[in-house]
Amino acid sequence: MYSIGELSRRTSVKVPTIRYYEQMGLIDTPERSEGNQRRYARSDLERLAFIRHARDLGFTIDAIRQLIDLGDHAERPCADADRIATEQLVSVRTRIAQLRRLEAELARIATCCTGETIGECYVIRALSDHSLCESEHSHAASGGTNLALESPEPQALKHQIHKRR
Amino acid sequence: MYSIGELSRRTSVKVPTIRYYEQMGLIDTPERSEGNQRRYARSDLERLAFIRHARDLGFTIDAIRQLIDLGDHAERPCADADRIATEQLVSVRTRIAQLRRLEAELARIATCCTGETIGECYVIRALSDHSLCESEHSHAASGGTNLALESPEPQALKHQIHKRR
DNA sequence: TCTTGAACCTATAGTCACTGGAGGGTTTAG
DNA sequence: CTAAACCCTCCAGTGACTATAGGTTCAAGA
Numbered sequence: 001m002y003s004i005g006e007l008s009r010r011t012s013v014k015v016p017t018i019r020y021y022e023q024m025g026l027i028d029t030p031e032r033s034e035g036n037q038r039r040y041a042r043s044d045l046e047r048l049a050f051i052r053h054a055r056d057l058g059f060t061i062d063a064i065r066q067l068i069d070l071g072d073h074a075e076r077p078c079a080d081a082d083r084i085a086t087e088q089l090v091s092v093r094t095r096i097a098q099l100r101r102l103e104a105e106l107a108r109i110a111t112c113c114t115g116e117t118i119g120e121c122y123v124i125r126a127l128s129d130h131s132l133c134e135s136e137h138s139h140a141a142s143g144g145t146n147l148a149l150e151s152p153e154p155q156a157l158k159h160q161i162h163k164r165r
Numbered sequence: 166m167y168s169i170g171e172l173s174r175r176t177s178v179k180v181p182t183i184r185y186y187e188q189m190g191l192i193d194t195p196e197r198s199e200g201n202q203r204r205y206a207r208s209d210l211e212r213l214a215f216i217r218h219a220r221d222l223g224f225t226i227d228a229i230r231q232l233i234d235l236g237d238h239a240e241r242p243c244a245d246a247d248r249i250a251t252e253q254l255v256s257v258r259t260r261i262a263q264l265r266r267l268e269a270e271l272a273r274i275a276t277c278c279t280g281e282t283i284g285e286c287y288v289i290r291a292l293s294d295h296s297l298c299e300s301e302h303s304h305a306a307s308g309g310t311n312l313a314l315e316s317p318e319p320q321a322l323k324h325q326i327h328k329r330r
Numbered sequence: 331t332c333t334t335g336a337a338c339c340t341a342t343a344g345t346c347a348c349t350g351g352a353g354g355g356t357t358t359a360g
Numbered sequence: 361c362t363a364a365a366c367c368c369t370c371c372a373g374t375g376a377c378t379a380t381a382g383g384t385t386c387a388a389g390a
Binding site: 003014016017020024033034035036037055060061 | 346347348349350355356357
């Protein structure tokens with residue numbers, strides 16, 4: 001049996017994060033000691049390692065929840081697991097493509113700035129004048145502006161998922 | 166003079182987001198009509214376009230705030246604007262590198278899954294057994310697991326900034 | 331002029347995946 | 361026994377939005 005601290009040290013997942021995962025239903029509610037402290041079994045350790053690994057690969061909490069459910073039923077067709085993994089792969093590839101566009105534009109802006117004062121600053125000028133952009137780096141999609149390092153897709157996807165509940 | 170809705174249509178920034186930017190100090194508090202509705206000037210439109218453009222390039226609200234401040238002072242040296250742009254460029258490049266590693270691992274997992282049921286599913290198996298990973302895709306940095314599509318650096322940076330306040 | 335629907339307002343809370351702090355209880359080692 | 365480390369719950373914060381409730385104003389059409 002492990003304490004939460006020991007579980008944390010063995011998995012490199014922080015104590016509050018473990019509690020969070022319990023709250024989110026990814027981990028079963030563990031037994032408690034007489035002093036009301038959580039006591040975990042080896043199976044909990046393995047579950048947490050699974051979650052950690054999936055998080056490292058960028059799967060959302062919800063996707064992980066689905067994968068866990070699938071993993072608990074060995075007789076089910078694995079098309080769903082495959083789908084989840086493939087969706088994540090597509091998401092990552094889309095993000096990479098976006099970021100490369102951003103990189104190109106930022107590289108151009110940052111290296112063209114040879115002025116000495118703001119009055120001559122190409123960074124400021126480029127941001128002020130969208131026509132100076134050589135590549136189309138923005139998205140006209142949602143009307144929001146949370147588009148850059150974070151993908152608009154997960155948010156859009158989040159809302160779709162939300163509606164499906 | 167523009168209403169908030171008209172400003173929104175001209176900049177593709179949503180109405181609530183415009184209010185948010187006002188709250189965050191990126192946009193000046195505009196004049197109001199007799200009916201207490203916001204009325205924006207052309208300069209507000211230009212400011213919002215600047216913000217939109219910077220957001221598209223992934224600059225944080227705080228970085229944009231600094232850039233706006235710099236842009237209001239033409240006599241200042243532009244080293245700071247250059248630094249902000251360069252930091253952002255580095256951040257984007259780091260993110261791309263991370264995502265590439267994720268992509269490689271996900272591609273391998275997703276394409277190796279040739280089983281028919283979960284019991285034989287390589288996706289589930291790979292997530293359960295970290296030793297099946299061919300590349301090191303995780304970060305041992307923070308002990309949290311918010312490491313994948315989002316960079317750990319901004320969070321770490323946030324906390325540093327937070328402490329500095 | 332009146333009506334009605336669209337657009338506007340503020341306040342508050344939610345999204346996602348954590349993360350931090352307050353205030354207090356339990357365990358462990360010296 | 362004592363102090364330090366660890367544990368607990370509760371609540372709120374992070375960043376950049378986004379949504380909803382309940383109410384007011386505006387503009388177009390009859």
